[in-house]
Amino acid sequence: MPENNNNDVVLRVKDLHVSFYTNQRCNNVLRGVSFDIRRGRTLCIVGESGCGKSVTANSILRLLPDLSRIESGSITYYKEDGTEVRLDQLEKNGKEMRSLRGKDIAIIFQDPMTALNPVYTVGHQIREIIKEHKPGLTKQQLKQESIQDLAEMGIPAAEIRDGEYPHQFSGGMRQRAMIAMGMSCEPKILLADEPTTALDVTISAQIFDLMNGLKRDHGTAIMMITHNMGVVAEMADEVAVMYMGNIVEYGKVEDVFANPTHPYTKALLRSIPVLGKGRNQQLEPIRGVTPDPFNRPKGCQFCPRCDYAGERCETEMPSEEWVKEGHYTRCFHFREVMKDGK
Numbered sequence: 398m399p400e401n402n403n404n405d406v407v408l409r410v411k412d413l414h415v416s417f418y419t420n421q422r423c424n425n426v427l428r429g430v431s432f433d434i435r436r437g438r439t440l441c442i443v444g445e446s447g448c449g450k451s452v453t454a455n456s457i458l459r460l461l462p463d464l465s466r467i468e469s470g471s472i473t474y475y476k477e478d479g480t481e482v483r484l485d486q487l488e489k490n491g492k493e494m495r496s497l498r499g500k501d502i503a504i505i506f507q508d509p510m511t512a513l514n515p516v517y518t519v520g521h522q523i524r525e526i527i528k529e530h531k532p533g534l535t536k537q538q539l540k541q542e543s544i545q546d547l548a549e550m551g552i553p554a555a556e557i558r559d560g561e562y563p564h565q566f567s568g569g570m571r572q573r574a575m576i577a578m579g580m581s582c583e584p585k586i587l588l589a590d591e592p593t594t595a596l597d598v599t600i601s602a603q604i605f606d607l608m609n610g611l612k613r614d615h616g617t618a619i620m621m622i623t624h625n626m627g628v629v630a631e632m633a634d635e636v637a638v639m640y641m642g643n644i645v646e647y648g649k650v651e652d653v654f655a656n657p658t659h660p661y662t663k664a665l666l667r668s669i670p671v672l673g674k675g676r677n678q679q680l681e682p683i684r685g686v687t688p689d690p691f692n693r694p695k696g697c698q699f700c701p702r703c704d705y706a707g708e709r710c711e712t713e714m715p716s717e718e719w720v721k722e723g724h725y726t727r728c729f730h731f732r733e734v735m736k737d738g739k
């Protein structure tokens with residue numbers, strides 16, 4: 398990706414390659430992922446199941462399992478004081494990485510059980526994070542804060558719930574407790590992996606409001622993973638569309654929605670229900686199936702499913718090309734795709 402210097406950038410991922418090694422086989426899960434996360438803005442990463450969204454988020458905080466490896470590329474965190482930290486070069490569980498986790502960069506996992514400790518009450522776990530961020534609060538004040546955090550997440554009887562253990566919470570409540578933990582330290586960057594997928598719409602809306610508040614009041618940069626284009630439309634400033642380990646299109650949400658340049662983005666946009674068109678509107682599924690990661694197409698990964706594909710697409714992977722400032726695509730035929738009204 399060409400340099401796009403801007404001092405609002407808080408995190409820059411550049412040409413990131415990550416592989417998983419299982420049963421003596423190597424799966425190149427991320428294949429040159431590049432994007433920026435900016436202060437006070439929300440980047441949504443969207444794409445189908447298995448394309449590498451969670452691996453991207455977990456790479457940033459070096460939370461990948463041992464059977465995986467960052468092969469190349471860089472992940473740079475730009476601190477407010479101007480220093481740069483190469484997260485990809487830090488020791489996975491070293492002091493520096495541990496102090497960044499939760500404090501500077503927080504993550505809300507897709508599966509809440511990975512984040513909650515079963516042997517402590519939920520309130521205790523939230524207070525541990527608040528303590529780090531606001532030292533000097535009394536026990537009483539800390540308790541008030543943790544209860545308030547839970548209440549803000551729409552958890553009823555927060556005072557009682559505060560003293561309960563994760564197994565006493567329902568799945569949706571655990572999810573909300575984890576979101577409360579992620580947000581309570583007012584991080585510089587919040588990585589949210591499908592934070593509200595398991596929750597009903599009113600609670601989701603409430604949580605999105607709280608995230609927007611964090612962004613507005615503290616300049617938090619948010620990276621949110623979703624497979625829902627409706628959520629992208631509502632929440633994103635920038636969007637990254639991912640397909641089989643690559644970002645195939647990246648840009649301001651208004652640019653990408655008005656002028657999609659990748660056939661996969663177009664197909665995703667055609668799959669959003671339009672308000673007012675009723676329940677029976679035809680949503681177009683994307684033809685074909687996702688290829689086996691161990692038997693990938695040689696060139697463009699989307700080629701076998703693409704209406705625009707030509708010979709070159711079969712053998713060559715398109716590199717990132719700027720459509721306009723801040724908007725890139727990985728498609729040889731992007732001009733044609735843009736012109737085509739379909």
Ligand SMILES: Nc1ncnc2c1ncn2[C@@H]1O[C@H](COP(=O)(O)OP(=O)(O)OP(=O)(O)O)[C@@H](O)[C@H]1O
Nearest residue numbers: 417419424426445446447448449450451452453462
């Ligand atoms: N623990 C693991 N062991 C082996 N392979 C893994 C592991 N985690 C991820 N992968 C591989 O990485 C790919 C990307 O996984 P990832 O979890 O990032 O997908 P995702 O885009 O988050 O999907 P979803 O929308 O279902 O959460 C998977 O298709 C899988 O092949």
Ligand SMILES: [Mg+2]
Nearest residue numbers: 450451452507
């Ligand atoms: Mg995932």
